[in-house]
Amino acid sequence: MESQVVLNEKKKVQLKSSQAIQQFLAFASLIVLVLFFSLASPNFFKFDNIVGILLSTSVIGILALGATFIIITSGIDLSVGTVMTLCSVMAGIFISSMGLPIIVGVLGGILTGATAGMLAGLAIAKMRIPPFIATLAMMMIAKGLALVISGAAPIYFTSYPAFTKIAMGQMIPGIPNAIFIFFLMAIIGGILLNKTIIGRYTFAIGSNEEATRLSGVNVNKWKMIIYIIAGIFTGVAGIVMASRLNSAQPALGQGYELEAIAAVVIGGTSLSGGKGTILGTVIGALIMSVLTNGLRILSVPQEWQTVVVGAVILFAVYADVLRNKKSK
Amino acid sequence: MKKISGIFLGAMLLFSIILSACSSDETSSGNSDGGKKQDGKPYIAIISKGFQHQFWQAVKQGADKAAKEFDVTITFEGPESESQVDKQIEMLRAVLDKKPAALGFAALDSQASVPLLQEAKDKKIPVIAFDSGVEGDIPLATAATDSRAAAALAADKMAELIGQKGEIAVVAHDQVSKTGIERRDGFVDRIKEKYPDIKIVDIQYGGGDHLKSTDAAKAIMQAHPNLKGIFGTNEGSAIGVVNAVSELNKKDIVVIGFDSGKQQIDAIKSGLMAGAITQNPIGIGYETVKAAVDALNGKKVEKNIDTGFFYYDKSNIDDEEIKAVLYE
Numbered sequence: 001m002e003s004q005v006v007l008n009e010k011k012k013v014q015l016k017s018s019q020a021i022q023q024f025l026a027f028a029s030l031i032v033l034v035l036f037f038s039l040a041s042p043n044f045f046k047f048d049n050i051v052g053i054l055l056s057t058s059v060i061g062i063l064a065l066g067a068t069f070i071i072i073t074s075g076i077d078l079s080v081g082t083v084m085t086l087c088s089v090m091a092g093i094f095i096s097s098m099g100l101p102i103i104v105g106v107l108g109g110i111l112t113g114a115t116a117g118m119l120a121g122l123a124i125a126k127m128r129i130p131p132f133i134a135t136l137a138m139m140m141i142a143k144g145l146a147l148v149i150s151g152a153a154p155i156y157f158t159s160y161p162a163f164t165k166i167a168m169g170q171m172i173p174g175i176p177n178a179i180f181i182f183f184l185m186a187i188i189g190g191i192l193l194n195k196t197i198i199g200r201y202t203f204a205i206g207s208n209e210e211a212t213r214l215s216g217v218n219v220n221k222w223k224m225i226i227y228i229i230a231g232i233f234t235g236v237a238g239i240v241m242a243s244r245l246n247s248a249q250p251a252l253g254q255g256y257e258l259e260a261i262a263a264v265v266i267g268g269t270s271l272s273g274g275k276g277t278i279l280g281t282v283i284g285a286l287i288m289s290v291l292t293n294g295l296r297i298l299s300v301p302q303e304w305q306t307v308v309v310g311a312v313i314l315f316a317v318y319a320d321v322l323r324n325k326k327s328k
Numbered sequence: 329m330k331k332i333s334g335i336f337l338g339a340m341l342l343f344s345i346i347l348s349a350c351s352s353d354e355t356s357s358g359n360s361d362g363g364k365k366q367d368g369k370p371y372i373a374i375i376s377k378g379f380q381h382q383f384w385q386a387v388k389q390g391a392d393k394a395a396k397e398f399d400v401t402i403t404f405e406g407p408e409s410e411s412q413v414d415k416q417i418e419m420l421r422a423v424l425d426k427k428p429a430a431l432g433f434a435a436l437d438s439q440a441s442v443p444l445l446q447e448a449k450d451k452k453i454p455v456i457a458f459d460s461g462v463e464g465d466i467p468l469a470t471a472a473t474d475s476r477a478a479a480a481l482a483a484d485k486m487a488e489l490i491g492q493k494g495e496i497a498v499v500a501h502d503q504v505s506k507t508g509i510e511r512r513d514g515f516v517d518r519i520k521e522k523y524p525d526i527k528i529v530d531i532q533y534g535g536g537d538h539l540k541s542t543d544a545a546k547a548i549m550q551a552h553p554n555l556k557g558i559f560g561t562n563e564g565s566a567i568g569v570v571n572a573v574s575e576l577n578k579k580d581i582v583v584i585g586f587d588s589g590k591q592q593i594d595a596i597k598s599g600l601m602a603g604a605i606t607q608n609p610i611g612i613g614y615e616t617v618k619a620a621v622d623a624l625n626g627k628k629v630e631k632n633i634d635t636g637f638f639y640y641d642k643s644n645i646d647d648e649e650i651k652a653v654l655y656e
Contacts, residue, residue, distance in 0.1 A: 041551060048576060049550040055575075056543040143408075152380050156590055168575070176575075245538050245571070247591065251380035252537055254409075289543075296547035302503065302533045 022268035037294035066233025074273025079138035085253030087238030092155030092248035110235030117231020121224035167243035206273030376406035390613025479514030493525035541568020557582035603641030
């Protein structure tokens with residue numbers, strides 16, 4: 001018994017150190033990228049541009065934070081892009097069409113995300129539909145509903161300037177609020193994942209779902225809770241997106257889920273579950289937008305930008321595979 | 329578990345029956361009596377390039393107007409995004425099976441659709457191309473905007489507004505579609521031919537996605553601090569440029585857009601955008617159905633129906649002629 005505990009401790013230390021290395025590597029790549037682009041173009045390392053990079057990270061970043069939880073459970077969520085759109089459309093309906101107070105619209109949008117998460121979680125936990133399929137279905141349902149509800153036309157917040165302030169207002173001059181919302185959500189995500197029972201079960205389900213179930217944990221319940229949490233993050237991303245664009249665009253959103261997953265994976269969260277960090281995801285999301293922005297500033301043709309981002313994802317996952325081999 | 333999924337399936341079935349019952353009165357389903365609906369009106373099938381975008385909704389509006397005027401039944405459908413060539417071919421296949429009296433078609437890929445269009449021709453179904461042409465002699469007529477000429481007009485206006493010299497850039501919607509290529513090239517070629525002192529420093533693509541276009545335009549502005557103007561080649565691209573200009577507070581940059589929509593109209597009224605080219609989407613839809621009706625009645629139809637384009641800015645945005653072709 002005692003030796004087992006010792007073994008577990010040892011494993012824990014190993015896991016921790018492997019994660020530390022991962023984060024260090026990701027962080028180092030980010031620094032290298034920033035250095036490279038700063039040297040390559042005098043226009044890269046400027047206050048406005050750095051703020052621009054952070055701002056363009058915010059939507060994908062918040063989506064990726066939610067996706068981190070799901071991927072740690074060894075699940076996947078393909079619905080985040082279109083559910084995000086549905087959330088902004090619902091906020092638009094509540095605020096612009098029904099004239100409800102902005103706070104109600106914002107909460108309504110976030111609640112839409114939570115509901116979609118709950119339904120996906122229900123399908124996965126209770127109906128035993130694999131996450132890939134359940135969230136694929138949810139992706140289509142959300143996409144269709146966003147179009148139906150909005151009448152396939154954008155909803156504008158032009159008469160509600162306070163709504164635009166949510167993401168684009170500047171509590172600190174020069175820095176749009178969207179950036180703070182992103183970091184605030186990251187802190188909340190970090191606390192949930194590391195300091196609460198939700199986080200502990202997220203890791204437990206991802207490492208060994210059966211063992212977790214056998215030790216008396218209601219896995220179904222916790223899975224649903226985890227998908228609801230991811231849905232809430234998606235809802236927040238939807239609000240930030242709508243606020244930044246001053247409109248809910250029902251046709252946008254598809255494809256964002258893959259960028260979110262890419263950010264999570266670059267940040268070192270393993271698709272096979274049980275491993276991952278919020279800080280890693282934040283860095284992963286930053287790497288993606290630094291790359292895109294830097295390549296754009298260097299006027300690299302878009303076709304090649306996509307190739308480079310693809311190669312980076314491949315490299316990041318390969319590094320992860322190598323490290324896992326070593327630690328085994 | 330089986331019981332739950334049984335109930336679920338049953339509910340879905342019921343749901344879809346209700347849905348189809350609801351919609352059957354406006355678009356009656358497949359029929360086989362030689363292009364006549366049950367109500368005896370000729371049936372004209374229209375396959376567009378999309379339906380989510382405001383532009384296509386306006387085309388549909390024009391088609392509906394003509395259908396009412398000439399007393400025909402139409403269906404209007406299109407794939408979700410303008411890259412789904414395969415989906416569009418499937419839709420074409422499906423409507424041909426419904427034996428329409430005539431066919432209106434906006435090809436995403438004019439080569440890919442040739443075999444099916446040939447089949448339509450063999451069955452003596454008149455084909456009217458709209459928005460972008462189909463190569464060969466299958467279509468009796470093509471109702472479209474001359475994209476190159478329209479973009480060249482944008483170039484002339486840009487040159488005029490920046491005093492015929494300086495750096496400018498283009499944010500385009502994509503690099504493979506016909507409108508994407510023609511609008512970009514029409515603009516670039518005119519600048520090269522007529523304005524030797526103007527330099528196009530960058531062309532980036534935002535996929536027509538508002539958020540991505542915003543980030544692309546911001547990166548261009550960071551990389552080229554002396555930039556004097558940006559041309560956005562469709563609604564999403566143009567709104568992205570406007571967002572970028574207002575986020576970086578560089579309101580002296582001349583922005584010229586394409587198409588309309590509420591946000592572009594507002595941006596022009598508020599001065600953020602100098603002006604935009606508008607096509608005549610309602611006219612495109614109307615002329616397509618009119619040409620189909622003429623062909624059915626044995627009248628001669630013009631091979632190339634130029635549906636026209638206009639430049640609009642603060643000074644003429646409220647003119648009746650312009651108002652009629654703008655959509656919100």
